Amino acid sequence: MSVRLKLTLSYAGFLILAGVVLLATVWVFLLRYVPDAPRGEPGRDQLESGVPAMHTPTRDELLQAFAPRAGQVLAFLLLFGLAGGWLLAGRMLTPLDRITLAVRLAAIGSLAHRIRLPGRRDEFRELADAFDNMLARLEAHVAEQQRFAANASHELRTPLAISQALLDVARNDPTHDPGELVERLRAVNTRAIDLTEALLLLSRAGRRSFRREPVDLSLVAEEATETLLPLAEQHGVTIETAGDQATAVGSPALLLQLTTNLVHNAILYNLPRDGTVRVTTSVAPDAVELTVENTGEPLPSVTTLVEPFQRGTGRTRTDHGGVGLGLAIVKSITEAHEGILTLTPRDDGGLHVAVRLPAAPPPTGC
Structure with missing residues:
Protein backbone atom coordinates (compact mmCIF):
# COMPACT_ATOMS: atom_id res chain seq x y z
CA MET A 1 0.00 0.00 0.00
CA ILE A 108 20.32 11.70 -13.70
CA GLY A 109 22.99 14.35 -13.12
CA SER A 110 20.96 17.56 -12.78
CA LEU A 111 22.57 19.02 -9.64
CA ALA A 112 21.49 22.62 -10.29
CA HIS A 113 17.85 21.89 -9.36
CA ARG A 114 16.70 23.05 -5.91
CA ILE A 115 13.52 22.21 -3.99
CA ARG A 116 13.08 25.58 -2.27
CA LEU A 117 10.09 24.35 -0.27
CA PRO A 118 7.88 27.29 0.83
CA GLY A 119 5.87 27.55 4.01
CA ARG A 120 6.60 27.39 7.69
CA ARG A 121 9.62 25.50 9.00
CA ASP A 122 8.59 21.95 9.84
CA GLU A 123 10.09 18.49 9.37
CA PHE A 124 9.49 18.52 5.60
CA ARG A 125 10.97 22.02 5.28
CA GLU A 126 14.07 20.98 7.22
CA LEU A 127 14.44 17.88 5.05
CA ALA A 128 14.10 19.94 1.86
CA ASP A 129 16.60 22.56 3.07
CA ALA A 130 19.08 19.87 4.07
CA PHE A 131 18.73 18.26 0.64
CA ASP A 132 19.21 21.63 -1.08
CA ASN A 133 22.39 22.20 0.93
CA MET A 134 23.62 18.73 0.01
CA LEU A 135 22.94 19.41 -3.68
CA ALA A 136 24.80 22.71 -3.49
CA ARG A 137 27.84 21.10 -1.89
CA LEU A 138 27.71 18.19 -4.31
CA GLU A 139 27.47 20.54 -7.29
CA ALA A 140 30.44 22.54 -6.05
CA HIS A 141 32.42 19.35 -5.43
CA VAL A 142 31.69 17.99 -8.90
CA ALA A 143 32.65 21.32 -10.48
CA GLU A 144 35.87 21.32 -8.46
CA GLN A 145 36.66 17.77 -9.55
CA GLN A 146 36.02 18.67 -13.18
CA ARG A 147 38.36 21.66 -12.93
CA PHE A 148 40.91 19.50 -11.18
CA ALA A 149 40.74 16.82 -13.89
CA ALA A 150 41.08 19.42 -16.64
CA ASN A 151 43.99 21.15 -14.94
CA ALA A 152 45.72 17.85 -14.14
CA SER A 153 45.37 16.74 -17.74
CA HIS A 154 46.84 20.04 -18.89
CA GLU A 155 49.75 19.85 -16.45
CA LEU A 156 50.53 16.23 -17.30
CA ARG A 157 50.26 16.88 -21.02
CA THR A 158 52.87 19.63 -20.89
CA PRO A 159 55.91 17.47 -19.95
CA LEU A 160 54.78 14.77 -22.38
CA ALA A 161 54.52 17.30 -25.18
CA ILE A 162 57.96 18.70 -24.33
CA SER A 163 59.46 15.20 -24.30
CA GLN A 164 57.93 14.43 -27.68
CA ALA A 165 59.25 17.69 -29.13
CA LEU A 166 62.76 16.96 -27.84
CA LEU A 167 62.69 13.46 -29.27
CA ASP A 168 61.46 14.79 -32.63
CA VAL A 169 64.34 17.28 -32.70
CA ALA A 170 66.84 14.52 -31.90
CA ARG A 171 65.42 12.28 -34.63
CA ASN A 172 65.45 15.01 -37.27
CA ASP A 173 68.87 16.35 -36.29
CA PRO A 174 71.39 13.52 -35.76
CA THR A 175 74.14 16.06 -35.01
CA HIS A 176 72.28 17.40 -31.95
CA ASP A 177 74.18 17.08 -28.68
CA PRO A 178 72.78 13.97 -26.94
CA GLY A 179 74.01 15.13 -23.53
CA GLU A 180 71.89 18.27 -23.67
CA LEU A 181 68.91 16.24 -24.86
CA VAL A 182 69.26 13.75 -22.02
CA GLU A 183 69.57 16.52 -19.43
CA ARG A 184 66.45 18.29 -20.67
CA LEU A 185 64.52 15.02 -20.83
CA ARG A 186 65.62 14.26 -17.29
CA ALA A 187 64.33 17.64 -16.06
CA VAL A 188 61.01 17.18 -17.81
CA ASN A 189 60.66 13.64 -16.48
CA THR A 190 61.48 14.80 -12.94
CA ARG A 191 58.72 17.38 -13.13
CA ALA A 192 56.24 14.76 -14.33
CA ILE A 193 57.23 12.45 -11.46
CA ASP A 194 56.85 15.27 -8.92
CA LEU A 195 53.41 16.10 -10.27
CA THR A 196 52.30 12.45 -10.18
CA GLU A 197 53.51 12.02 -6.59
CA ALA A 198 51.70 15.21 -5.57
CA LEU A 199 48.48 13.92 -7.14
CA LEU A 200 48.85 10.61 -5.29
CA LEU A 201 49.47 12.44 -2.01
CA LEU A 202 46.44 14.63 -2.57
CA SER A 203 44.30 11.55 -3.22
CA ARG A 204 45.65 9.80 -0.12
CA ALA A 205 44.90 12.77 2.11
CA GLY A 206 41.38 13.04 0.70
CA ARG A 207 40.60 9.40 1.51
CA ARG A 208 41.68 9.90 5.16
CA SER A 209 43.10 6.38 5.17
CA PHE A 210 45.96 6.87 7.63
CA ARG A 211 46.82 5.91 11.16
CA ARG A 212 46.38 8.61 13.80
CA GLU A 213 48.84 9.19 16.62
CA PRO A 214 50.08 12.14 18.72
CA VAL A 215 52.28 14.52 16.71
CA ASP A 216 54.18 17.49 18.14
CA LEU A 217 53.85 20.28 15.59
CA SER A 218 56.87 22.12 17.02
CA LEU A 219 59.13 19.17 16.20
CA VAL A 220 57.53 18.85 12.77
CA ALA A 221 58.16 22.54 12.11
CA GLU A 222 61.83 22.18 13.12
CA GLU A 223 62.30 19.19 10.83
CA ALA A 224 60.68 20.95 7.88
CA THR A 225 62.73 24.13 8.33
CA GLU A 226 65.98 22.20 8.66
CA THR A 227 65.21 20.29 5.46
CA LEU A 228 64.46 23.48 3.52
CA LEU A 229 67.23 25.60 5.01
CA PRO A 230 69.53 25.17 1.95
CA LEU A 231 66.71 26.30 -0.34
CA ALA A 232 66.11 29.33 1.88
CA GLU A 233 69.80 30.26 1.80
CA GLN A 234 69.80 29.89 -1.98
CA HIS A 235 66.92 32.41 -2.26
CA GLY A 236 68.27 34.74 0.40
CA VAL A 237 65.40 34.06 2.82
CA THR A 238 65.75 33.92 6.59
CA ILE A 239 63.68 31.35 8.48
CA GLU A 240 62.60 32.02 12.07
CA THR A 241 60.97 29.36 14.26
CA ALA A 242 59.32 29.83 17.63
CA GLY A 243 56.53 28.45 19.75
CA ASP A 244 55.65 25.93 22.40
CA GLN A 245 55.02 22.23 22.24
CA ALA A 246 51.75 21.74 20.36
CA THR A 247 50.55 18.14 20.13
CA ALA A 248 47.89 17.22 17.59
CA VAL A 249 46.51 13.83 16.55
CA GLY A 250 47.12 12.61 13.03
CA SER A 251 49.61 11.23 10.57
CA PRO A 252 53.22 12.35 11.20
CA ALA A 253 54.07 11.94 7.49
CA LEU A 254 51.10 13.98 6.29
CA LEU A 255 51.57 16.73 8.88
CA LEU A 256 55.25 16.92 7.93
CA GLN A 257 54.22 17.21 4.29
CA LEU A 258 51.74 19.97 5.22
CA THR A 259 54.41 21.95 7.07
CA THR A 260 56.99 21.38 4.35
CA ASN A 261 54.61 22.62 1.67
CA LEU A 262 53.83 25.77 3.64
CA VAL A 263 57.48 26.58 4.33
CA HIS A 264 58.44 25.71 0.74
CA ASN A 265 55.79 28.08 -0.66
CA ALA A 266 56.80 30.78 1.82
CA ILE A 267 60.41 30.55 0.61
CA LEU A 268 59.66 30.51 -3.10
CA TYR A 269 56.98 33.21 -3.14
CA ASN A 270 58.93 35.78 -1.17
CA LEU A 271 60.90 38.94 -1.79
CA PRO A 272 63.74 38.79 -4.31
CA ARG A 273 66.20 39.48 -1.49
CA ASP A 274 66.21 39.75 2.32
CA GLY A 275 62.95 37.86 2.66
CA THR A 276 61.69 36.37 5.91
CA VAL A 277 59.70 33.29 6.84
CA ARG A 278 58.34 32.95 10.37
CA VAL A 279 57.08 29.57 11.60
CA THR A 280 55.34 29.42 14.99
CA THR A 281 53.30 26.94 16.97
CA SER A 282 50.83 27.74 19.73
CA VAL A 283 48.31 26.04 21.99
CA ALA A 284 44.69 27.11 22.42
CA PRO A 285 41.83 25.50 24.38
CA ASP A 286 41.16 22.11 22.73
CA ALA A 287 43.27 23.07 19.69
CA VAL A 288 46.80 23.64 18.48
CA GLU A 289 47.88 26.01 15.75
CA LEU A 290 50.70 26.15 13.23
CA THR A 291 51.31 29.48 11.50
CA VAL A 292 53.64 30.23 8.61
CA GLU A 293 54.10 33.88 7.70
CA ASN A 294 56.28 35.26 4.94
CA THR A 295 57.16 38.55 3.35
CA GLY A 296 56.54 39.06 -0.34
CA GLU A 297 54.58 40.93 -2.94
CA PRO A 298 51.10 42.22 -2.04
CA LEU A 299 48.33 39.74 -2.77
CA PRO A 300 45.00 41.23 -3.85
CA SER A 301 43.13 37.95 -3.25
CA VAL A 302 43.86 34.60 -1.63
CA THR A 303 40.54 32.84 -2.22
CA THR A 304 41.82 30.72 -5.13
CA LEU A 305 45.27 29.85 -3.78
CA VAL A 306 44.07 26.59 -2.23
CA GLU A 307 42.62 25.35 -5.51
CA PRO A 308 44.76 22.88 -7.46
CA PHE A 309 47.21 24.34 -9.99
CA GLN A 310 46.60 27.91 -8.85
CA ARG A 311 49.71 30.06 -8.55
CA GLY A 312 49.44 33.61 -7.30
CA THR A 313 46.41 35.31 -8.80
CA GLY A 314 45.96 32.84 -11.63
CA ARG A 315 47.29 29.79 -13.43
CA THR A 316 50.55 31.43 -14.39
CA ARG A 317 53.70 29.38 -14.69
CA THR A 318 56.72 30.62 -12.78
CA ASP A 319 60.33 29.59 -12.51
CA HIS A 320 59.85 28.30 -8.98
CA GLY A 321 59.54 24.72 -10.14
CA GLY A 322 56.33 23.96 -8.25
CA VAL A 323 53.52 21.82 -9.60
CA GLY A 324 50.69 24.03 -8.34
CA LEU A 325 49.41 21.59 -5.71
CA GLY A 326 51.21 22.80 -2.58
CA LEU A 327 48.37 24.65 -0.88
CA ALA A 328 45.77 22.27 -2.32
CA ILE A 329 47.56 19.43 -0.52
CA VAL A 330 47.74 21.55 2.64
CA LYS A 331 44.00 22.12 2.49
CA SER A 332 43.26 18.44 1.90
CA ILE A 333 45.51 17.32 4.77
CA THR A 334 43.99 19.94 7.09
CA GLU A 335 40.45 18.79 6.30
CA ALA A 336 41.47 15.14 6.70
CA HIS A 337 42.63 16.02 10.23
CA GLU A 338 39.36 17.90 10.93
CA GLY A 339 41.21 21.20 11.08
CA ILE A 340 40.73 24.71 9.75
CA LEU A 341 43.00 26.41 7.20
CA THR A 342 43.05 30.21 7.11
CA LEU A 343 44.91 32.33 4.54
CA THR A 344 45.27 36.06 5.17
CA PRO A 345 47.23 38.53 3.01
CA ARG A 346 49.62 40.71 4.99
CA ASP A 347 49.20 44.46 4.77
CA ASP A 348 52.82 45.03 3.76
CA GLY A 349 52.94 42.07 1.37
CA GLY A 350 53.21 38.36 1.74
CA LEU A 351 50.92 35.78 3.25
CA HIS A 352 49.88 34.59 6.70
CA VAL A 353 48.74 30.95 6.83
CA ALA A 354 47.25 29.39 9.98
CA VAL A 355 46.44 25.70 10.41
CA ARG A 356 44.27 24.98 13.44
CA LEU A 357 43.99 21.31 14.46
CA PRO A 358 42.26 19.52 17.35
CA ALA A 359 44.62 19.07 20.27
CA ALA A 360 45.62 15.61 21.42
CA PRO A 361 43.89 14.50 24.63
CA PRO A 362 46.06 14.64 27.74
CA PRO A 363 47.74 11.34 28.62
CA THR A 364 45.93 9.27 31.20
CA GLY A 365 47.71 8.18 34.34
CA CYS A 366 48.68 4.57 34.97
Whole structure:
Protein backbone atom coordinates (compact mmCIF):
# COMPACT_ATOMS: atom_id res chain seq x y z
CA MET A 1 0.00 0.00 0.00
CA SER A 2 1.09 3.55 -0.61
CA VAL A 3 1.90 5.88 2.25
CA ARG A 4 -1.14 7.98 1.42
CA LEU A 5 -3.44 4.97 1.68
CA LYS A 6 -1.83 3.90 4.94
CA LEU A 7 -2.31 7.36 6.41
CA THR A 8 -5.92 7.42 5.17
CA LEU A 9 -6.72 4.11 6.84
CA SER A 10 -4.95 5.25 9.99
CA TYR A 11 -7.00 8.48 10.14
CA ALA A 12 -10.26 6.61 9.46
CA GLY A 13 -9.43 3.89 11.98
CA PHE A 14 -8.64 6.41 14.67
CA LEU A 15 -11.86 8.29 13.96
CA ILE A 16 -13.91 5.06 14.16
CA LEU A 17 -12.19 4.15 17.42
CA ALA A 18 -12.97 7.57 18.87
CA GLY A 19 -16.62 7.21 17.76
CA VAL A 20 -16.93 3.75 19.33
CA VAL A 21 -15.52 5.06 22.62
CA LEU A 22 -17.91 8.02 22.57
CA LEU A 23 -20.98 5.87 21.81
CA ALA A 24 -19.95 3.33 24.45
CA THR A 25 -19.66 6.13 26.98
CA VAL A 26 -23.16 7.39 26.10
CA TRP A 27 -24.55 3.85 26.36
CA VAL A 28 -23.01 3.25 29.77
CA PHE A 29 -24.32 6.61 30.96
CA LEU A 30 -27.86 5.79 29.80
CA LEU A 31 -27.82 2.38 31.47
CA ARG A 32 -27.58 4.00 34.88
CA TYR A 33 -31.13 5.34 34.52
CA VAL A 34 -32.79 2.43 32.74
CA PRO A 35 -34.31 -0.51 34.70
CA ASP A 36 -33.71 -4.10 33.64
CA ALA A 37 -37.51 -4.81 33.41
CA PRO A 38 -40.74 -2.73 33.16
CA ARG A 39 -42.06 -1.36 36.44
CA GLY A 40 -45.42 -2.38 38.01
CA GLU A 41 -48.90 -0.83 37.61
CA PRO A 42 -49.37 2.86 38.39
CA GLY A 43 -50.25 3.72 41.97
CA ARG A 44 -53.68 4.77 43.35
CA ASP A 45 -52.56 8.40 43.70
CA GLN A 46 -51.80 8.55 40.00
CA LEU A 47 -55.18 7.01 39.08
CA GLU A 48 -57.15 9.34 41.39
CA SER A 49 -55.32 12.44 40.20
CA GLY A 50 -55.90 11.56 36.56
CA VAL A 51 -52.25 12.15 35.71
CA PRO A 52 -51.13 9.61 33.11
CA ALA A 53 -48.17 7.49 34.14
CA MET A 54 -44.92 7.98 32.16
CA HIS A 55 -43.56 4.94 30.39
CA THR A 56 -39.91 4.14 31.19
CA PRO A 57 -38.19 2.12 28.44
CA THR A 58 -36.36 -1.02 29.33
CA ARG A 59 -32.78 -1.80 28.33
CA ASP A 60 -33.96 -3.99 25.47
CA GLU A 61 -36.13 -1.21 24.10
CA LEU A 62 -33.31 1.28 24.50
CA LEU A 63 -30.92 -1.04 22.71
CA GLN A 64 -33.35 -1.51 19.83
CA ALA A 65 -33.58 2.28 19.44
CA PHE A 66 -29.90 3.07 20.09
CA ALA A 67 -28.15 0.38 18.03
CA PRO A 68 -29.37 1.45 14.53
CA ARG A 69 -28.52 5.08 15.21
CA ALA A 70 -25.10 4.11 16.52
CA GLY A 71 -24.49 2.01 13.41
CA GLN A 72 -25.47 4.93 11.20
CA VAL A 73 -23.12 7.25 13.09
CA LEU A 74 -20.23 4.78 12.77
CA ALA A 75 -20.90 4.35 9.04
CA PHE A 76 -20.88 8.12 8.60
CA LEU A 77 -17.66 8.40 10.59
CA LEU A 78 -16.08 5.70 8.43
CA LEU A 79 -16.96 7.46 5.18
CA PHE A 80 -16.01 10.83 6.58
CA GLY A 81 -12.72 9.47 7.92
CA LEU A 82 -11.80 7.86 4.60
CA ALA A 83 -12.62 10.94 2.53
CA GLY A 84 -11.10 13.41 4.97
CA GLY A 85 -8.09 11.20 5.63
CA TRP A 86 -7.41 10.84 1.91
CA LEU A 87 -7.48 14.62 1.43
CA LEU A 88 -5.40 15.33 4.55
CA ALA A 89 -2.83 12.67 3.66
CA GLY A 90 -2.49 14.07 0.16
CA ARG A 91 -1.99 17.56 1.50
CA MET A 92 0.56 16.38 4.05
CA LEU A 93 2.54 14.39 1.46
CA THR A 94 2.62 17.12 -1.19
CA PRO A 95 6.14 18.26 -0.17
CA LEU A 96 7.41 14.73 -0.71
CA ASP A 97 6.48 14.96 -4.38
CA ARG A 98 8.80 17.96 -4.82
CA ILE A 99 11.57 16.22 -2.88
CA THR A 100 11.14 13.06 -4.96
CA LEU A 101 11.37 15.09 -8.17
CA ALA A 102 14.58 16.71 -6.98
CA VAL A 103 16.06 13.29 -6.09
CA ARG A 104 15.21 11.90 -9.52
CA LEU A 105 16.75 14.92 -11.26
CA ALA A 106 19.89 14.58 -9.14
CA ALA A 107 20.07 10.88 -9.99
CA ILE A 108 20.32 11.70 -13.70
CA GLY A 109 22.99 14.35 -13.12
CA SER A 110 20.96 17.56 -12.78
CA LEU A 111 22.57 19.02 -9.64
CA ALA A 112 21.49 22.62 -10.29
CA HIS A 113 17.85 21.89 -9.36
CA ARG A 114 16.70 23.05 -5.91
CA ILE A 115 13.52 22.21 -3.99
CA ARG A 116 13.08 25.58 -2.27
CA LEU A 117 10.09 24.35 -0.27
CA PRO A 118 7.88 27.29 0.83
CA GLY A 119 5.87 27.55 4.01
CA ARG A 120 6.60 27.39 7.69
CA ARG A 121 9.62 25.50 9.00
CA ASP A 122 8.59 21.95 9.84
CA GLU A 123 10.09 18.49 9.37
CA PHE A 124 9.49 18.52 5.60
CA ARG A 125 10.97 22.02 5.28
CA GLU A 126 14.07 20.98 7.22
CA LEU A 127 14.44 17.88 5.05
CA ALA A 128 14.10 19.94 1.86
CA ASP A 129 16.60 22.56 3.07
CA ALA A 130 19.08 19.87 4.07
CA PHE A 131 18.73 18.26 0.64
CA ASP A 132 19.21 21.63 -1.08
CA ASN A 133 22.39 22.20 0.93
CA MET A 134 23.62 18.73 0.01
CA LEU A 135 22.94 19.41 -3.68
CA ALA A 136 24.80 22.71 -3.49
CA ARG A 137 27.84 21.10 -1.89
CA LEU A 138 27.71 18.19 -4.31
CA GLU A 139 27.47 20.54 -7.29
CA ALA A 140 30.44 22.54 -6.05
CA HIS A 141 32.42 19.35 -5.43
CA VAL A 142 31.69 17.99 -8.90
CA ALA A 143 32.65 21.32 -10.48
CA GLU A 144 35.87 21.32 -8.46
CA GLN A 145 36.66 17.77 -9.55
CA GLN A 146 36.02 18.67 -13.18
CA ARG A 147 38.36 21.66 -12.93
CA PHE A 148 40.91 19.50 -11.18
CA ALA A 149 40.74 16.82 -13.89
CA ALA A 150 41.08 19.42 -16.64
CA ASN A 151 43.99 21.15 -14.94
CA ALA A 152 45.72 17.85 -14.14
CA SER A 153 45.37 16.74 -17.74
CA HIS A 154 46.84 20.04 -18.89
CA GLU A 155 49.75 19.85 -16.45
CA LEU A 156 50.53 16.23 -17.30
CA ARG A 157 50.26 16.88 -21.02
CA THR A 158 52.87 19.63 -20.89
CA PRO A 159 55.91 17.47 -19.95
CA LEU A 160 54.78 14.77 -22.38
CA ALA A 161 54.52 17.30 -25.18
CA ILE A 162 57.96 18.70 -24.33
CA SER A 163 59.46 15.20 -24.30
CA GLN A 164 57.93 14.43 -27.68
CA ALA A 165 59.25 17.69 -29.13
CA LEU A 166 62.76 16.96 -27.84
CA LEU A 167 62.69 13.46 -29.27
CA ASP A 168 61.46 14.79 -32.63
CA VAL A 169 64.34 17.28 -32.70
CA ALA A 170 66.84 14.52 -31.90
CA ARG A 171 65.42 12.28 -34.63
CA ASN A 172 65.45 15.01 -37.27
CA ASP A 173 68.87 16.35 -36.29
CA PRO A 174 71.39 13.52 -35.76
CA THR A 175 74.14 16.06 -35.01
CA HIS A 176 72.28 17.40 -31.95
CA ASP A 177 74.18 17.08 -28.68
CA PRO A 178 72.78 13.97 -26.94
CA GLY A 179 74.01 15.13 -23.53
CA GLU A 180 71.89 18.27 -23.67
CA LEU A 181 68.91 16.24 -24.86
CA VAL A 182 69.26 13.75 -22.02
CA GLU A 183 69.57 16.52 -19.43
CA ARG A 184 66.45 18.29 -20.67
CA LEU A 185 64.52 15.02 -20.83
CA ARG A 186 65.62 14.26 -17.29
CA ALA A 187 64.33 17.64 -16.06
CA VAL A 188 61.01 17.18 -17.81
CA ASN A 189 60.66 13.64 -16.48
CA THR A 190 61.48 14.80 -12.94
CA ARG A 191 58.72 17.38 -13.13
CA ALA A 192 56.24 14.76 -14.33
CA ILE A 193 57.23 12.45 -11.46
CA ASP A 194 56.85 15.27 -8.92
CA LEU A 195 53.41 16.10 -10.27
CA THR A 196 52.30 12.45 -10.18
CA GLU A 197 53.51 12.02 -6.59
CA ALA A 198 51.70 15.21 -5.57
CA LEU A 199 48.48 13.92 -7.14
CA LEU A 200 48.85 10.61 -5.29
CA LEU A 201 49.47 12.44 -2.01
CA LEU A 202 46.44 14.63 -2.57
CA SER A 203 44.30 11.55 -3.22
CA ARG A 204 45.65 9.80 -0.12
CA ALA A 205 44.90 12.77 2.11
CA GLY A 206 41.38 13.04 0.70
CA ARG A 207 40.60 9.40 1.51
CA ARG A 208 41.68 9.90 5.16
CA SER A 209 43.10 6.38 5.17
CA PHE A 210 45.96 6.87 7.63
CA ARG A 211 46.82 5.91 11.16
CA ARG A 212 46.38 8.61 13.80
CA GLU A 213 48.84 9.19 16.62
CA PRO A 214 50.08 12.14 18.72
CA VAL A 215 52.28 14.52 16.71
CA ASP A 216 54.18 17.49 18.14
CA LEU A 217 53.85 20.28 15.59
CA SER A 218 56.87 22.12 17.02
CA LEU A 219 59.13 19.17 16.20
CA VAL A 220 57.53 18.85 12.77
CA ALA A 221 58.16 22.54 12.11
CA GLU A 222 61.83 22.18 13.12
CA GLU A 223 62.30 19.19 10.83
CA ALA A 224 60.68 20.95 7.88
CA THR A 225 62.73 24.13 8.33
CA GLU A 226 65.98 22.20 8.66
CA THR A 227 65.21 20.29 5.46
CA LEU A 228 64.46 23.48 3.52
CA LEU A 229 67.23 25.60 5.01
CA PRO A 230 69.53 25.17 1.95
CA LEU A 231 66.71 26.30 -0.34
CA ALA A 232 66.11 29.33 1.88
CA GLU A 233 69.80 30.26 1.80
CA GLN A 234 69.80 29.89 -1.98
CA HIS A 235 66.92 32.41 -2.26
CA GLY A 236 68.27 34.74 0.40
CA VAL A 237 65.40 34.06 2.82
CA THR A 238 65.75 33.92 6.59
CA ILE A 239 63.68 31.35 8.48
CA GLU A 240 62.60 32.02 12.07
CA THR A 241 60.97 29.36 14.26
CA ALA A 242 59.32 29.83 17.63
CA GLY A 243 56.53 28.45 19.75
CA ASP A 244 55.65 25.93 22.40
CA GLN A 245 55.02 22.23 22.24
CA ALA A 246 51.75 21.74 20.36
CA THR A 247 50.55 18.14 20.13
CA ALA A 248 47.89 17.22 17.59
CA VAL A 249 46.51 13.83 16.55
CA GLY A 250 47.12 12.61 13.03
CA SER A 251 49.61 11.23 10.57
CA PRO A 252 53.22 12.35 11.20
CA ALA A 253 54.07 11.94 7.49
CA LEU A 254 51.10 13.98 6.29
CA LEU A 255 51.57 16.73 8.88
CA LEU A 256 55.25 16.92 7.93
CA GLN A 257 54.22 17.21 4.29
CA LEU A 258 51.74 19.97 5.22
CA THR A 259 54.41 21.95 7.07
CA THR A 260 56.99 21.38 4.35
CA ASN A 261 54.61 22.62 1.67
CA LEU A 262 53.83 25.77 3.64
CA VAL A 263 57.48 26.58 4.33
CA HIS A 264 58.44 25.71 0.74
CA ASN A 265 55.79 28.08 -0.66
CA ALA A 266 56.80 30.78 1.82
CA ILE A 267 60.41 30.55 0.61
CA LEU A 268 59.66 30.51 -3.10
CA TYR A 269 56.98 33.21 -3.14
CA ASN A 270 58.93 35.78 -1.17
CA LEU A 271 60.90 38.94 -1.79
CA PRO A 272 63.74 38.79 -4.31
CA ARG A 273 66.20 39.48 -1.49
CA ASP A 274 66.21 39.75 2.32
CA GLY A 275 62.95 37.86 2.66
CA THR A 276 61.69 36.37 5.91
CA VAL A 277 59.70 33.29 6.84
CA ARG A 278 58.34 32.95 10.37
CA VAL A 279 57.08 29.57 11.60
CA THR A 280 55.34 29.42 14.99
CA THR A 281 53.30 26.94 16.97
CA SER A 282 50.83 27.74 19.73
CA VAL A 283 48.31 26.04 21.99
CA ALA A 284 44.69 27.11 22.42
CA PRO A 285 41.83 25.50 24.38
CA ASP A 286 41.16 22.11 22.73
CA ALA A 287 43.27 23.07 19.69
CA VAL A 288 46.80 23.64 18.48
CA GLU A 289 47.88 26.01 15.75
CA LEU A 290 50.70 26.15 13.23
CA THR A 291 51.31 29.48 11.50
CA VAL A 292 53.64 30.23 8.61
CA GLU A 293 54.10 33.88 7.70
CA ASN A 294 56.28 35.26 4.94
CA THR A 295 57.16 38.55 3.35
CA GLY A 296 56.54 39.06 -0.34
CA GLU A 297 54.58 40.93 -2.94
CA PRO A 298 51.10 42.22 -2.04
CA LEU A 299 48.33 39.74 -2.77
CA PRO A 300 45.00 41.23 -3.85
CA SER A 301 43.13 37.95 -3.25
CA VAL A 302 43.86 34.60 -1.63
CA THR A 303 40.54 32.84 -2.22
CA THR A 304 41.82 30.72 -5.13
CA LEU A 305 45.27 29.85 -3.78
CA VAL A 306 44.07 26.59 -2.23
CA GLU A 307 42.62 25.35 -5.51
CA PRO A 308 44.76 22.88 -7.46
CA PHE A 309 47.21 24.34 -9.99
CA GLN A 310 46.60 27.91 -8.85
CA ARG A 311 49.71 30.06 -8.55
CA GLY A 312 49.44 33.61 -7.30
CA THR A 313 46.41 35.31 -8.80
CA GLY A 314 45.96 32.84 -11.63
CA ARG A 315 47.29 29.79 -13.43
CA THR A 316 50.55 31.43 -14.39
CA ARG A 317 53.70 29.38 -14.69
CA THR A 318 56.72 30.62 -12.78
CA ASP A 319 60.33 29.59 -12.51
CA HIS A 320 59.85 28.30 -8.98
CA GLY A 321 59.54 24.72 -10.14
CA GLY A 322 56.33 23.96 -8.25
CA VAL A 323 53.52 21.82 -9.60
CA GLY A 324 50.69 24.03 -8.34
CA LEU A 325 49.41 21.59 -5.71
CA GLY A 326 51.21 22.80 -2.58
CA LEU A 327 48.37 24.65 -0.88
CA ALA A 328 45.77 22.27 -2.32
CA ILE A 329 47.56 19.43 -0.52
CA VAL A 330 47.74 21.55 2.64
CA LYS A 331 44.00 22.12 2.49
CA SER A 332 43.26 18.44 1.90
CA ILE A 333 45.51 17.32 4.77
CA THR A 334 43.99 19.94 7.09
CA GLU A 335 40.45 18.79 6.30
CA ALA A 336 41.47 15.14 6.70
CA HIS A 337 42.63 16.02 10.23
CA GLU A 338 39.36 17.90 10.93
CA GLY A 339 41.21 21.20 11.08
CA ILE A 340 40.73 24.71 9.75
CA LEU A 341 43.00 26.41 7.20
CA THR A 342 43.05 30.21 7.11
CA LEU A 343 44.91 32.33 4.54
CA THR A 344 45.27 36.06 5.17
CA PRO A 345 47.23 38.53 3.01
CA ARG A 346 49.62 40.71 4.99
CA ASP A 347 49.20 44.46 4.77
CA ASP A 348 52.82 45.03 3.76
CA GLY A 349 52.94 42.07 1.37
CA GLY A 350 53.21 38.36 1.74
CA LEU A 351 50.92 35.78 3.25
CA HIS A 352 49.88 34.59 6.70
CA VAL A 353 48.74 30.95 6.83
CA ALA A 354 47.25 29.39 9.98
CA VAL A 355 46.44 25.70 10.41
CA ARG A 356 44.27 24.98 13.44
CA LEU A 357 43.99 21.31 14.46
CA PRO A 358 42.26 19.52 17.35
CA ALA A 359 44.62 19.07 20.27
CA ALA A 360 45.62 15.61 21.42
CA PRO A 361 43.89 14.50 24.63
CA PRO A 362 46.06 14.64 27.74
CA PRO A 363 47.74 11.34 28.62
CA THR A 364 45.93 9.27 31.20
CA GLY A 365 47.71 8.18 34.34
CA CYS A 366 48.68 4.57 34.97
